[in-house]
Amino acid sequence: MRIYFETYGCALNKGDTYSMMTLLKERNHEIVGDPGDADVLVINTCAVRMETEEKMKKRIKELREMGKKLIVAGCLAGAEPGLVNSLAPEASLVGPQSLEEIASAVESKTKVISLAGKSPQILPRVFDGLISVVPIADGCAGSCNFCITKLARKNLRSYPLRAIVSTVRELVNRGAKEIELSGQDTAAYGLDLEGKVSLPQVVNEVTSVDGDFMVRVGMMTPELAWRVLDGIIEAWSHPKVYKFFHIPVQSGNDEVLRVMNRKYRVEEFKELVKELRRKFPLSNITTDIIIGHPGEDEEAFQDTLNLIRELRFERIHIAMYSLRPNTRSAMMQQVPGPEKKERLRRAIELYEKVSHEVHREYVGKTFRVLALEKGKGNSIIGRTINYIPVILQGVELGKWYDVKITDSSFFDLRGEVL
Known part of the structure; x- marks a missing residue:
């Protein structure tokens, strides 16, 4: 058919x-x-x-x-x-x-x-030019009150390590220059396998594959990142691993995190970020924040803004809370829509200001950049070792370049090949 x-x-x-x-x-x-x-x-x-x-x-x-x-x-x-x-x-x-x-x-x-889950029979992968996405697990170990995805992907199912490595080897042989190891929570990898294998072991095995490529690891929850932090620090030390960490905080207020059913406190998140930056001074800490979740008042929202100011994230995915059916958060007292929209505006305004300041610190410095994607017009988008996008001209895809950063925006950098 x-x-x-x-x-x-x-x-x-x-x-x-x-x-x-x-x-x-x-x-x-x-x-x-x-x-x-x-x-x-x-x-x-x-x-x-x-x-x-x-x-x-x-x-x-x-x-x-x-x-x-x-x-x-x-x-x-x-x-x-x-x-x-x-x-x-x-x-x-x-x-x-x-x-x-x-x-x-x-x-x-x-x-x-x-609709019921069974043991996966085939390892998903996405091959898109020089960038390949390899999910390492399906589902997560959490139970966040706002999340509808948990209703669809009920069980954590880690893919076999051997299959992941074999898939990466195949994709690199086909020309992949970036391997993204993805999942709803990559740090949950192996919890369903009786703890016999964990995320750091996956990264170590993948980086042992021959070839000129980089590894980007997707989102991980703070509490499970803490669980394997020593292994993460060791695995991310490999030159093939981007110094990039996507760790969603969701809120800067402990009471809102409790209402969300998140399993960490704000201070624990801060310590995690500070430890990663101690070990990797150039690390890119990207986070997610939900604005207007039930339980968020103006004081709690200010705590979130203060967290943005204090930790100066390189990238933030900010979203206004969206009520989803059959979730616990949907049954709670909701923050009025106009308040959510106004808070979202203020949060985005602060994020853009902070991110622009962070990126401005790159101007005048030189970085090794891997050219990966076509941008607007004749431009090419490359990535620094900490996965900051750099707009380049006159370069070939799939090659490394020494680049001097000449300009910046809140979203990316502009570079000149030396």
Whole structure:
């Protein structure tokens, strides 16, 4: 059969689509790039925010109107199957931890619903030019009150270390220059394997693969990063590892963290950041912050702003709290919308000011930069050892350059090749 895929959301979702495509190709199905050419339409959905869900609902309706067999996969199918069923009663549902059932859903003459997780049969990966994403685990060990993804990816499932290393070796041989090890919480890796292997061991094994490439490790929660901190410091010391740490704090106030059901205090987060910066003075600490979560009053919000001022993060993903169905946070007293919007404006304004100040400190200095992506016009985007983007001109993709930083913005640096 001819099958069309449409994918939304994070790197995990993109990897899941690759896995489903691989499983179907092994059964001699054909993947097509136009829904008009397809016998079966598969939409791999995201549900992380309310506006994203609305987009998914609209798109499911549009695909249904094409009158073809429809399969709704991904987090919306896993977290809100009743909603999906109301939108497209005849559509099959495949949850993000039931990818191995995609062939059954495609080939069955009747509706298939498969939402329960099993042991993964294939390792997802995304190969996109010089950058490859390799998820190392699916699901997480946490239970944050605001998170709908936990309803879709209920169980932590770590992929076998041997499969991860084999996949990285294959991607490097195909020309990958950056390997991103991703997951909802990379520091949770191995907890479901009786603690026999952990994230630092994954990084050590991956960096032992022959080739000229860099490793970027994705998001990790503060409490689990602390658990393997000594190993992280040792593994990140390898020259192939970007000195980049994505550690979401979510709030600068302990009471809001308690309401969120986060498993650390603000002081513990601060100590973690300071320890990483002691060991890696050039480290890039990127974080996530939710503005307007239930329990956040003006004083708690000021605590978050003060944390931004104190720790001077290189990058912050700031989002206004989005109420998600079937989560504990949705049942709490909500912060009024206008207050959330005003706080979001103030937080972004401060972030841009601080980030611009941080990046201005790079101007006049020289860094080794790996050219990785095409930018606007004829520009090329490179990355420093701590993963700060540098806009370059007249360079070749996939090569290293000595670059003098000539200018900066809150988002990136501008460089001149020496």
